[in-house]
Amino acid sequence: MFDVPETAMKNPIIEVKNLGLHFGPASRPVRAVDGVSFSIDEGETVALVGESGCGKSVTALSLAKLVSGSSRYVSGSVMYDGKDVLQMEESELRWLRGNEISFVFQEPGMSLNPVFRVGSQIAEAIRLHRKGVDVHDEVLRLLQLVGIPAPEKRMRSYPHEMSGGMQQRVMIAMALACQPRLLVADEPTTALDVTIQAQILELLSELQKQLGMAILLITHNLGLVADVAHSVNVMYAGRIVERGPSRELLRNPEHPYTHGLLAAVPRLTGSVGRLKSIDGSVPHLAQLPSGCKFHPRCPKRKPDCEGVEPELRESGENRAVRCYYPVKQGQHEER
Amino acid sequence: MSTQMDNVSAESRSLWGDAWRRLRKNRLALWCLVVVVIYTVTAFYGEVQYRYYQFKDEQPSYQRPDLDSQYLAPSLTRVLKGEDRAGRSVVKELLRHPCGTDGLGRDVLARLVQGTRIAFLVGIVTSIIAIPIGVILGCLAGYFGGKVDDFIVWLYTTMASIPGLLFILAIAMVVGQGLLGVYLGIGLTTWVGLCRLIRGEVIKHKSSTYVTAARALGLGHARIIFRHILPNVFHIVIVTFTIRFPQAISTEVFLSFLGIGVQGEPSWGIMISNSRLRLWQGVWWEMTFVTIAIFLVVLAFNLLGDALRDALDPRLREAG
Numbered sequence A: 001m002f003d004v005p006e007t008a009m010k011n012p013i014i015e016v017k018n019l020g021l022h023f024g025p026a027s028r029p030v031r032a033v034d035g036v037s038f039s040i041d042e043g044e045t046v047a048l049v050g051e052s053g054c055g056k057s058v059t060a061l062s063l064a065k066l067v068s069g070s071s072r073y074v075s076g077s078v079m080y081d082g083k084d085v086l087q088m089e090e091s092e093l094r095w096l097r098g099n100e101i102s103f104v105f106q107e108p109g110m111s112l113n114p115v116f117r118v119g120s121q122i123a124e125a126i127r128l129h130r131k132g133v134d135v136h137d138e139v140l141r142l143l144q145l146v147g148i149p150a151p152e153k154r155m156r157s158y159p160h161e162m163s164g165g166m167q168q169r170v171m172i173a174m175a176l177a178c179q180p181r182l183l184v185a186d187e188p189t190t191a192l193d194v195t196i197q198a199q200i201l202e203l204l205s206e207l208q209k210q211l212g213m214a215i216l217l218i219t220h221n222l223g224l225v226a227d228v229a230h231s232v233n234v235m236y237a238g239r240i241v242e243r244g245p246s247r248e249l250l251r252n253p254e255h256p257y258t259h260g261l262l263a264a265v266p267r268l269t270g271s272v273g274r275l276k277s278i279d280g281s282v283p284h285l286a287q288l289p290s291g292c293k294f295h296p297r298c299p300k301r302k303p304d305c306e307g308v309e310p311e312l313r314e315s316g317e318n319r320a321v322r323c324y325y326p327v328k329q330g331q332h333e334e335r
Numbered sequence B: 001m002s003t004q005m006d007n008v009s010a011e012s013r014s015l016w017g018d019a020w021r022r023l024r025k026n027r028l029a030l031w032c033l034v035v036v037v038i039y040t041v042t043a044f045y046g047e048v049q050y051r052y053y054q055f056k057d058e059q060p061s062y063q064r065p066d067l068d069s070q071y072l073a074p075s076l077t078r079v080l081k082g083e084d085r086a087g088r089s090v091v092k093e094l095l096r097h098p099c100g101t102d103g104l105g106r107d108v109l110a111r112l113v114q115g116t117r118i119a120f121l122v123g124i125v126t127s128i129i130a131i132p133i134g135v136i137l138g139c140l141a142g143y144f145g146g147k148v149d150d151f152i153v154w155l156y157t158t159m160a161s162i163p164g165l166l167f168i169l170a171i172a173m174v175v176g177q178g179l180l181g182v183y184l185g186i187g188l189t190t191w192v193g194l195c196r197l198i199r200g201e202v203i204k205h206k207s208s209t210y211v212t213a214a215r216a217l218g219l220g221h222a223r224i225i226f227r228h229i230l231p232n233v234f235h236i237v238i239v240t241f242t243i244r245f246p247q248a249i250s251t252e253v254f255l256s257f258l259g260i261g262v263q264g265e266p267s268w269g270i271m272i273s274n275s276r277l278r279l280w281q282g283v284w285w286e287m288t289f290v291t292i293a294i295f296l297v298v299l300a301f302n303l304l305g306d307a308l309r310d311a312l313d314p315r316l317r318e319a320g
Ligand SMILES: Nc1ncnc2c1ncn2[C@@H]1O[C@H](COP(=O)(O)OP(=O)(O)O)[C@@H](O)[C@H]1O
Pocket: A023, A024, A030, A032, A050, A051, A052, A053, A054, A055, A056, A057, A058, A059, A068, A069, A070, A285
């Protein structure tokens, strides 16, 4: 259904380096992001995977400095075109947002303003960054691009008159209004039905092929990324615990957490078994355990996992894992 | 897919159309609306009349003493009591001073119309002063939080702790008695409730996804506050307007009654103040009609405000 071009252009458009983000009082910070580094190349799809509360959304929002609330950046940088986004002025940020980097969020129904017709919301996005285009025609073109039937009529609908899938298509149309170089899709399908999920993902990879933008796809479902992403970053408790090209990582996951995530993916084919979820839950980010943050839940833990936290180490070509005892190739049990 | 197709065929309903549809189901509210419209037309007529006399530069009929017809009872009472009609037909007599006259022989009905004009002027002008203050400060406090919020909350708690009447008296001292003092006094003291409501609502909306989405598009703060959040909380402004309108009217009546409000014009408060002198000698009509006029308008606005609160609540919009 999807095909991933094997050779994406190697030209990073955004580089996150050692990003650290805290919430709450400095005396007892919630360490939402801790030393996260990754980069996204031109035209590439990168996935960010992890359970709820692992800091995926705040990492994504940081790409355009959109995190609100009592947040502080304690370390790191987000380099875009040689400039650090975290140091940008408000006016530069406004140019960056929507124009260069745009976002699609989890709840399409909540991301659209309930009091405006969808057409005028898309039009606003166009007017904001592009001068001298016929806004009406452009809205129509975008709605057609994202596969909305009867776009002339749909333009005049209010968000609550549309289904979730249609709302998400409108959000994608808005995000594409200014031809961004990077589209950040934060769990774009989590709130939708399974069949609609597949349609939206297909639409995204179709649009990527047409428009050549890069995509950061955030999800808690590792099963979704195989077909769409080139590379995968697995996040746990505000850290990246494993990274690699998506096919290889899925074939040979090395971190026990990645194993756990894979076991929790519902399968449409193969033996009907109970879905395994990882025991326990994500620790509170203000009271993290010592050592490897995953060790209390890890089936393969050894005594020294509680000591010093492991580094994210190279473990092969383009691969890295943050574990003292990574599962080696062919070693993991058949599922 | 089929349900999505069905939706397309249904005509898209606007926000206000939706609210109107809900309001229409409420009979009482519709009657209140009728009453409010009648008052509004009356006030407008009063304004035209006022301007006319100003333009012609002559003393208005409702101010001109007519010592031949002092303390005339309402026409119906006169007719029923069989008083001397001086050769006029019954119909003509009924149309002559239908609500009676006051101690200077001035027509009570005409003065009521002028009173309506002043009441509406006070309601509208004080709203024009108070609502923007409340909305803007509430939006700023709710959206920016932090120091801005602290300052605005401090400002309105301080305002709220000063008794309103004292504040109005102080302003009347500064700008002098008369309508201007009433406008400023009421306008500058009554924004606190609205400000508080808007602030709370904006805080709620600020963290919603559609605001993050708007920021992610690169919209500026002003545009997000006033174009994206404000329309979502605007029903509060409308409801507050309908509720504070009669409050402003009552305050004006009270101030004019005390003699620190309107001077030399027939406001309802002045009429009450004048009519109380002869009330015990059986001159009941002026007091009665003014009271009814005030009662009706206050009741209609309050009931309408309640109905609007329900009709405009965006959470009650039905899907599809
Ligand atoms: N606005 C905020 N204020 C305080 N804490 C926050 C805020 N947003 C996120 N967090 C904290 O950051 C952590 C990571 O959140 P998030 O990035 O939304 O996780 P994910 O997207 O992976 O589910 C959460 O556990 C929460 O404690």
